[in-house]
Amino acid sequence: MGNSQAGKTLFVAGGSSGINLGIARRFALEGANVALISRSPEKIAAAAAEISALNGGRAIGVAADVRDYDAVEAALKQTHDRFGDIDTVLSGAAGNFVAPALGMSANGFKTVVDIDLIGTFNVLRASYAFLRKPGASLISITAGQATRASMFQAHVCAAKAGINMLTQCLALEWGPAGVRVNAISPGPIGDTEGMARLAPTPEAEARIKARVPMRRYGTKDEIADMALFLSSDGAAYVNGAIIPVDGGSGCGDGGGDALGGLGD
Numbered sequence: 001m002g003n004s005q006a007g008k009t010l011f012v013a014g015g016s017s018g019i020n021l022g023i024a025r026r027f028a029l030e031g032a033n034v035a036l037i038s039r040s041p042e043k044i045a046a047a048a049a050e051i052s053a054l055n056g057g058r059a060i061g062v063a064a065d066v067r068d069y070d071a072v073e074a075a076l077k078q079t080h081d082r083f084g085d086i087d088t089v090l091s092g093a094a095g096n097f098v099a100p101a102l103g104m105s106a107n108g109f110k111t112v113v114d115i116d117l118i119g120t121f122n123v124l125r126a127s128y129a130f131l132r133k134p135g136a137s138l139i140s141i142t143a144g145q146a147t148r149a150s151m152f153q154a155h156v157c158a159a160k161a162g163i164n165m166l167t168q169c170l171a172l173e174w175g176p177a178g179v180r181v182n183a184i185s186p187g188p189i190g191d192t193e194g195m196a197r198l199a200p201t202p203e204a205e206a207r208i209k210a211r212v213p214m215r216r217y218g219t220k221d222e223i224a225d226m227a228l229f230l231s232s233d234g235a236a237y238v239n240g241a242i243i244p245v246d247g248g249s250g251c252g253d254g255g256g257d258a259l260g261g262l263g264d
């Protein structure tokens, strides 16, 4: 176990699984106190127990929906009461399903925007009162769909685009207080619910990997590495950045199809 996060506190929204839980694990192993929220009481209790076992019992899990501002604020207050000023806030709660716009009800579209974008506003806005100032690092999880239109992902594309702009607006407003606001934009990450939904078959998985310049899925650890960096002194002048950790996927079509496979 390292100690780069010793004495520091991480709050994770959407922390019961996947990439966000992976980040919580890494911070716990580096010595951080950890608070996790998600909707499911069972999932969040299990995740908190797992993290507690890694960091000597300094983890709490609270059932809260990011669409409910008061519930988010109460969870942040509980975190602050237990651990003091919060050093890192990770806003990663999200929902996704694959559907064409015409197969999406108004409520279906709104649901994803509410969780991803409004939820991120709620988490970051409510956290401000409980942050270490100066010094706090706020990190949202966005996606390549924020800047690259994608079939059957109108809700996610719109919501994540909003997260990118929200990140930059808050970076402007909160930078003077020494609060940095950044976002990580993961590429396709293995062993996650997100990719299980977007690439449910081996064939779909192979097609996606073939378009990534690195020719593989990323790992949760690779996203955690960036989160840890953004919360370190080394990132003290990094503010308002949307940082891809995507194996180069955002650069363009990495499949080499356009020139008859010359890129393969």
Ligand code: HXC
Pocket (backbone or CB within 6 Å): 094, 095, 096, 097, 098, 099, 103, 104, 105, 106, 107, 108, 109, 111, 112, 143, 145, 156, 187, 188, 193, 194, 195, 197, 198
């Ligand atoms: C069309 C759908 C649908 C589908 C739900 N809806 N699934 N419409 N196709 N497959 C519609 C419902 O009919 C309803 O509209 C509305 O969406 C709300 O559905 P609920 O089930 O009531 O919502 P809720 O319980 O809040 O659940 C939210 C959810 C669900 C997003 C729909 O899938 C969820 O909880 N997801 C969390 C886990 C997850 O998605 N993880 C992956 C994150 S990855 P009506 O009109 O009927 O009321 C990610 C990818 C980023 O974000 C990019 C990766 C590369």
Ligand code: NAP
Pocket (backbone or CB within 6 Å): 013, 014, 015, 016, 017, 018, 019, 020, 037, 038, 039, 040, 043, 044, 064, 065, 066, 067, 091, 092, 093, 094, 095, 115, 119, 141, 142, 143, 144, 185, 186, 187, 188, 189, 190, 192, 193, 194, 195
């Ligand atoms: P995941 O395991 O499904 O993670 C989503 C988390 O959000 C879960 O812990 C879920 O727990 C929680 N959540 C969902 N709705 C919530 C709500 N309304 N309030 C509070 N918590 C809520 O998915 P993942 O694939 O690891 O994705 C994690 C993040 O990375 C997301 O922001 C996603 O958009 C982003 N991302 C993923 C990929 C990828 O390849 N997987 C790529 C780019 C970006 P509960 O069900 O208990 O609420």
